[in-house]
Amino acid sequence: MRVIIAAIGKLPAGPERELIDTYIARTDAISGVTRLGPVEVAEINPKPAERTPAAEARLLDAALRDAAPRIALDERGVALGSAAFAKRLEAWRDDGARRLGFVIGGADGLDPDLGAGADFRLSLGAMTWPHALARVMLTEQLYRAASILAGGPYHREGAPSGRKRR
DSSP states (O other): OEEEEEEESOOOSSHHHHHHHHHHHHHHHTHHHHOOOOEEEEEEOOOGGGOSHHHHHHHHHHHHTTOBSEEEEEEEEEEOOHHHHHHHHHHHHHTTOSEEEEEEOBTTBOOHHHHHTSSEEEESOSSOOOHHHHHHHHHHHHHHHHHHHTTOSSOOTTOOOOOOOO
């Protein structure tokens, strides 16, 4: 299942870009086992006249093309733990999804119609995050989900730590 992340704005070279590239490469490396990936990022750079949520929504919608289901990152969405996120991705994959689309709005947020038309609304938590960090967090969670689905050691939730509590 291919994964596309459509986001407003182009990230410059720097630590956020490096982290995104790292997590995407890791996810793609185990995609044969998990059937989750490859992951691509479509960066939408609107012209000044297109910097409204409605205009950005049209550009994001076009970038997602035939992606289904579509997941909107939305602070009012459902906050999932990593294991639940992996199970949600697994269910979409097993239900036959071929191209999964995530959408991240611009500085003024996601157009309400685009968000309402999404198949799922995902929250990264109650805090507001810079768009660059939202992309990092999403790509990291995609890698974590792929690792969970592959039965790998990356996800340690619920695993004994071997440390004594004080």
